[in-house]
Amino acid sequence: MPGLKGWKEVPIAGVVDTPATAREYETGKWRVMRPIVNKDKCINCMQCWLYCPDMAITGKTSTETKNGLDMAGIDMKYCKGCGTCAAVCPVKAIEMKPETEFLK
Amino acid sequence: MPVRLETTGAAAVAHAMRQINPDVVAAYPITPQTPVVEYFATFVANGEVDTVMVPVESEHSAMSAVVGSAAAGARTMTATAANGLALMVEIVYIAASYRLPIVMPIVNRALSGPINIHCDHSDAMLVRDSGWVQLFCENHQEAYDMTIIATKLAENEKVLLPVMVNLDGFITSHGADSFEMLEDEKVREFVGTWEPKYPLLDIAKPVTHGSIDMFDYYFEHHRQQEEGMENAYNIIPEVFAEFEKLTGRKYDYLDLYKTEDADYVMVVVNSTASTAKYVVDEYREKGIKVGLVKPWVFTPFPKESFKNALNGKKAVVVLDRAMSFGKEAPLYTLVKSSLYDISEKPAMGSFVYGLGGRDVTPHMLREAFDAAINGELELDKQKYLGLRD
Ligand code: SF4
Numbered sequence: 001m002p003g004l005k006g007w008k009e010v011p012i013a014g015v016v017d018t019p020a021t022a023r024e025y026e027t028g029k030w031r032v033m034r035p036i037v038n039k040d041k042c043i044n045c046m047q048c049w050l051y052c053p054d055m056a057i058t059g060k061t062s063t064e065t066k067n068g069l070d071m072a073g074i075d076m077k078y079c080k081g082c083g084t085c086a087a088v089c090p091v092k093a094i095e096m097k098p099e100t101e102f103l104k
Numbered sequence: 105m106p107v108r109l110e111t112t113g114a115a116a117v118a119h120a121m122r123q124i125n126p127d128v129v130a131a132y133p134i135t136p137q138t139p140v141v142e143y144f145a146t147f148v149a150n151g152e153v154d155t156v157m158v159p160v161e162s163e164h165s166a167m168s169a170v171v172g173s174a175a176a177g178a179r180t181m182t183a184t185a186a187n188g189l190a191l192m193v194e195i196v197y198i199a200a201s202y203r204l205p206i207v208m209p210i211v212n213r214a215l216s217g218p219i220n221i222h223c224d225h226s227d228a229m230l231v232r233d234s235g236w237v238q239l240f241c242e243n244h245q246e247a248y249d250m251t252i253i254a255t256k257l258a259e260n261e262k263v264l265l266p267v268m269v270n271l272d273g274f275i276t277s278h279g280a281d282s283f284e285m286l287e288d289e290k291v292r293e294f295v296g297t298w299e300p301k302y303p304l305l306d307i308a309k310p311v312t313h314g315s316i317d318m319f320d321y322y323f324e325h326h327r328q329q330e331e332g333m334e335n336a337y338n339i340i341p342e343v344f345a346e347f348e349k350l351t352g353r354k355y356d357y358l359d360l361y362k363t364e365d366a367d368y369v370m371v372v373v374n375s376t377a378s379t380a381k382y383v384v385d386e387y388r389e390k391g392i393k394v395g396l397v398k399p400w401v402f403t404p405f406p407k408e409s410f411k412n413a414l415n416g417k418k419a420v421v422v423l424d425r426a427m428s429f430g431k432e433a434p435l436y437t438l439v440k441s442s443l444y445d446i447s448e449k450p451a452m453g454s455f456v457y458g459l460g461g462r463d464v465t466p467h468m469l470r471e472a473f474d475a476a477i478n479g480e481l482e483l484d485k486q487k488y489l490g491l492r493d
């Protein structure tokens with residue numbers, strides 16, 4: 001497992017000795033399904049951003065869109081492929097695809 | 105000046121706890137541990153300690169409460185026996201893996217069934233692989249001493265493991281005997297104060313205990329636990345030496361009684377060792393060279409000391425007050441395997457005795473010694489002392 005530390009290098013007992021380090025734990029490694037957004041269909045309603053349990057969806061304000069919001073993409077470091085975004089999207093702009101399709 | 109008290113083993117342990125003055129004690133009563141907690145509760149009620157006493161609703165809760173308390177950074181103790189320990193087991197393992205220096209006297213009692221409240225060591229053997237240091241005590245003095253020693257050992261920053269102090273149910277816990285009690289200040293000085301490394305209550309340095317530990321680090325944390333146990337093995341003699349300086353009482357991994365020139369040696373833990381010493385003296389009077397090995401330290405198992413003590417002996421009998429159904433008895437297995445590579449292997453025999461509080465008589469111990477002396481030991485056959493055919 002590359003990037004992981006040896007037993008002499010980590011605090012004992014699984015103690016997390018630094019606060020606010022959740023970002024360093026890349027939950028995206030669990031993913032077996034990957035959400036793919038079709039931006040041509042997307043109406044930037046931000047429902048997916050609201051519901052994503054991992055805050056993996058990026059949103060920003062925009063002057064280009066009708067409602068002033070832009071669904072700017074999904075951070076694959078943290079998206080764990082739960083499919084909630086695809087399920088809540090009112091225009092079915094998100095499709096869940098198996099990770100095996102992306103294996104190099 | 106130290107004082108001599110004539111009292112029960114349970115009171116001796118409770119006095120050690122009083123002098124250690126733990127921050128928190130959470131416990132649930134179970135025979136024959138009850139008087140330990142009862143005496144201690146009196147000390148709390150009388151204001152003789154600063155301890156917060158948490159009377160919980162079960163042993164599972166007791167162990168859970170002490171895990172929380174020790175993680176918070178408090179010096180924490182509990183005590184239990186037999187089925188109470190069995191109910192704790194889930195959290196007993198977690199206490200060790202969280203590296204919390206909890207001290208827990210175990211007043212050894214049979215793990216039912218059929219239901220039985222009397223002495224054997226099946227409870228201690230249930231948790232032999234849980235990651236706790238396990239010390240065993242012959243009598244009141246040792247139970248008192250080891251409770252104090254356990255606190256210092258557990259809290260050593262290289263160890264940080266919980267420690268069980270085993271004493272025989274009823275025989276030691278309820279029997280009256282005299283022991284020497286140190287001055288309160290001497291004990292407090294000896295155990296010092298614990299400086300926890302990751303206290304939950306230090307809000308200036310926030311930490312997380314108990315997060316999920318997957319296939320990526322769980323294995324590493326268990327290797328660290330083994331390191332803690334190896335460190336305990338190395339530090340035990342230092343703590344014993346310091347205790348000897350304070351009291352003049354000398355402890356080691358093994359209590360060796362007349363083993364130096366012995367041809368035949370018995371291995372047994374806890375109170376039966378007193379009877380065995382008496383029997384050894386009888387044989388010695390007759391000019392038969394027998395001896396006794398009584399482990400004070402069971403986990404970490406002192407392999408080297410066993411090799412040194414037993415190499416070249418004619419025969420060794422190992423007495424177990426617990427069974428491991430379908431496998432060799434626990435103490436026998438370990439002693440036998442530790443002698444695998446010594447140059448002059450003794451004949452060996454395994455004897456199960458005293459289950460469910462069955463009285464242990466000198467006659468029974470003579471039976472085991474005689475089997476050794478008469479060359480009747482069978483390496484792979486478990487025999488029984490005091491069992492009706
Ligand atoms: S699949 Fe789940 S985790 Fe990934 S972006 Fe969608 S809602 Fe968030």
Ligand code: SF4
Binds near residue numbers: 037042047048093
């Ligand atoms: S829920 Fe669908 S439409 Fe709304 S922002 Fe997300 S992808 Fe776009």
